[in-house]
Amino acid sequence: MKRIPPTARRGAATVGLAIASIALLTACGTTAANDGGGEAAEELGEFEGQVSLLAWPGYVEDGTNDPAVDWVTPFEEETGCEVTSKTYGTSDEAFNLMKTGEYDVVAASGDASLRLVAAGDVAPVNTDLIPNYEGIYDFLKMQSWNSVDGEAYGVPHGYGANLLMYNTEVFPEAPTSWDVVFDKASENSGKVTAYDSPIYIADAAVYLMHHQPDLGIENPYALDETQFQAAVDLLKEQRAHIGEYWSDYLKEIQAFETGDTVVGTSWQVIQNVLEGSGAPTAVTLPEEGTTGWSDTWMIASEAKNPNCAYAWLDYIASPEANAQATEYFGEAPSNEAACEFRSEGSCEAFHAGDEEYASQIWYWSTPIAECLDGRTDVECVDYSGWTEAWSEIKG
Amino acid sequence: MTSTPAELRPRRTAARAGSVFLSTHPRARLALLLSAPLFWLGLVYIVALVLLLVTAFWSVDSFTGQISQTWTLDNILTVITGSLYQTVTLRTLGVALLVTLIDVALALPIAFYMAKVATPRMQRILVIAVLTPLWASYLVKAYAWRSVLSQDGILEWLVAPFGGHTPGYGLPATIITLAYLWLPYVILPIYAGLERVPDSLLEASGDLGGKTWSTLRLVVFPLALPAIIAGTIFSFSLSLGDYITVNIVGGANQMLGNLVYTNVGAANNLPLASAIALIPIVIIFGYLFLVRRTGALDNL
Incomplete structure (x- = not known):
């Protein structure tokens, strides 16, 4: 809670004036292209001079974290749109931050995008206004997580897998299975980590798909009551061995650096940072397969700077920018031509464009009561059930 | 009678008329003086609390995340009957009580030394020493404890030669850190x-x-009791609502504050969050009601 000290009251008139002028300015800004709500823009107007982005860490880099990593400055110089950005740690956080109406653009994973559409927080995107949309892989366009009723709601950014990170001193050989964090977690009790979000239940479901086939799990995001209970039980067993859960990626980096955590789920970008600091860690993709993400740049329905927002969507889909951003995060790019701009072999490492491989990653999507795997005889546990269970698992 | 020359008489300006009015109408003066802060207090404190209470009786659409304003007792019932909330409430209470006990045990000798034994010069130095940690950010101090308690932190290095180990991240770490944070209060x-x-x-x-002992027990302690209770109100209520420390050094444990935080931040279930937030409010009110008679509230 923010309390204004009594001495500040004298400045109230000035503040009031400032608020009024800001309101006036923003009112001018909104009249440009988008009327808000469910309509896509017809044509673009003049750039507003600024744009505010909400994205996963590592998606919007302007050189502050690493002077060599910067794809925001060229965009600002090209368009004159000053970029402000905020990072988030979980899709739920992104979903809530979008409700504040402060962001023009959001990079959303599949477990947030549909909810954003349903809540009316993002607007359809007119892909004709985005020349670089053409270069995007076809198998990423108009998918269930980035379009609704045949209407595109954004531009695909990149996709990747949640990986198993381990301390190479504790595991001289790379683990081949997720069992090191489930059935064999007791071997490193107190030093195991897991992603702190209800969506992590799907990781347990992927593990069960492989190890308990009689449960009949077809899709880790479509779990009926029995399947869901099995996954929750597995996670409750795991809970006894968890040192800490992570959603702040900096906290996980620190825990792996100090050795407080030695094994657990992670992202490639975390490994990149740890490698830079010389920590004894590595990542691997276990045999059971894994969950992953396929992200979409979306525009807020109440965007204050819709023209700069469109400019950003086009820029980040361009081969050069898409290559830089996705390589830095450690994921496959969405633009076919991006691989020409990435370092040797990095596209192959992420199986970019390999439709077959891409289909083996279980991309985050929001669980709903109507089973996503097409079953009609049962009702699946919806996301509110998942969040409730997640609190219970953590205890 | 001599009359004041016209040039010495104050001129009749609006400001002067106003001040004449105010000096003869003390009630209007008081109203003007207090209305702004009272309005602020009412708006920020009372209205926010009432809104919190009311929200607890609403529900939320799980898919779109919109709050639907139909009255329901579901959230309150979930919070009262759910085993999760009972466990977490007990854990939080336990942490708050332990932190309070540790703080009182540490604070009594220090405060006694400061008040009765130390020279005036030493007294001033000690007061400054107690206040200095309050100048550093709460987060800095919590993260400092995170690195102290880490597996390759300074605590492990200190106690390892004697066969000891750092407690690592978990409830003991949370209690240590909170006890440190609230000690000055x-x-x-x-x-x-x-x-x-x-x-x-x-x-x-x-x-x-x-x-010495009977003097402390029969003279000092009864006289200091209201002040001690005033101190416990701080450490107890601050611990009860904390969620950042437990997030930083608490390992995988959650306290009531974390449940509120995840329900606001992650689950987007504001009604359930307000229902949970009512638990510490009820506990604190109960505690204040208990200590009301000791006169501790006059010592805050």
């Missing part, structure tokens, strides 16, 4: 309370044959 009221105990009473007790 406990020392200061006890110090102020002890300073008000006249030295002559201690001397009288000694003259009447009271040994």
Whole structure:
């Protein structure tokens, strides 16, 4: 809670004036292209001079974290749109931050995008206004997580897998299975980590798909009551061995650096940072397969700077920018031509464009009561059930 | 009678008329003085609390995340009957009580030394020493404890030669960190309370044959009790609502604050979050009600 000290009251008139002028300015800004709500823009107007982005860490880099990593400055110089950005740690956080109406653009994973559409927080995107949309892989366009009723709601950014990170001193050989964090977690009790979000239940479901086939799990995001209970039980067993859960990626980096955590789920970008600091860690993709993400740049329905927002969507889909951003995060790019701009072999490492491989990653999507795997005889546990269970698992 | 020359008489300006009016109408003066802060207090404190209460009786659409304003008792019932909330409430209470006990045990001797033994010069130095940690950010101090308690932190390095180990991240770490964070808030009221105990009473007790321990128990403690309770109110209520420390050093444990935080931040279930937030409010009100008679509230 923010309390204004009594001495500040004298400045109230000035503040009031400032608020009024800001309101006036923003009112001018909104009249440009988008009327808000469910309509896509017809044509673009003049750039507003600024744009505010909400994205996963590592998606919007302007050189502050690493002077060599910067794809925001060229965009600002090209368009004159000053970029402000905020990072988030979980899709739920992104979903809530979008409700504040402060962001023009959001990079959303599949477990947030549909909810954003349903809540009316993002607007359809007119892909004709985005020349670089053409270069995007076809198998990423108009998918269930980035379009609704045949209407595109954004531009695909990149996709990747949640990986198993381990301390190479504790595991001289790379683990081949997720069992090191489930059935064999007791071997490193107190030093195991897991992603702190209800969506992590799907990781347990992927593990069960492989190890308990009689449960009949077809899709880790479509779990009926029995399947869901099995996954929750597995996670409750795991809970006894968890040192800490992570959603702040900096906290996980620190825990792996100090050795407080030695094994657990992670992202490639975390490994990149740890490698830079010389920590004894590595990542691997276990045999059971894994969950992953396929992200979409979306525009807020109440965007204050819709023209700069469109400019950003086009820029980040361009081969050069898409290559830089996705390589830095450690994921496959969405633009076919991006691989020409990435370092040797990095596209192959992420199986970019390999439709077959891409289909083996279980991309985050929001669980709903109507089973996503097409079953009609049962009702699946919806996301509110998942969040409730997640609190219970953590205890 | 001599009349004041016209040029010496104050001119009749609006400001002067206003000040004449105010000096003759004390009630209007009071109203003008208090209305702004009272309005602020009412808006920020009372209205926010009432809104919190009301929200607890609403529900939320799980898919779109919109709050639907139909009245329901579901959230309250979930919070009262759910085993999760009972466990977490008990855990939070346990942490708050332990932190309070540790703080009082540490603060009593320090405060007594500051108030009754130290020279005036030493007294000032000690007051400054107690206050200094409050100048550093809460987060900095919590993260400092995170690195102290880490597996390759300074604590492990210190106690390893004697066969000891750092407790690592978990509830003990949370209790240690919270006890550290709230210690100044406990020392200061006890110090102020002890300073008000006249030295002559201690001397009288000694003259009447009271040994050190009986003087402390029968003279100092009863007089300092309201101040001690005032200190416990700080450490107890601050611990009860904390969620950042447990997030940083608490490992995988959650406290009530974390449940509120995840329900607001992750689950987007504001009604359930407000229902959970009512638990610490009820506990604190209960505690304040209990200590009301001791006069502790006058020592805050």
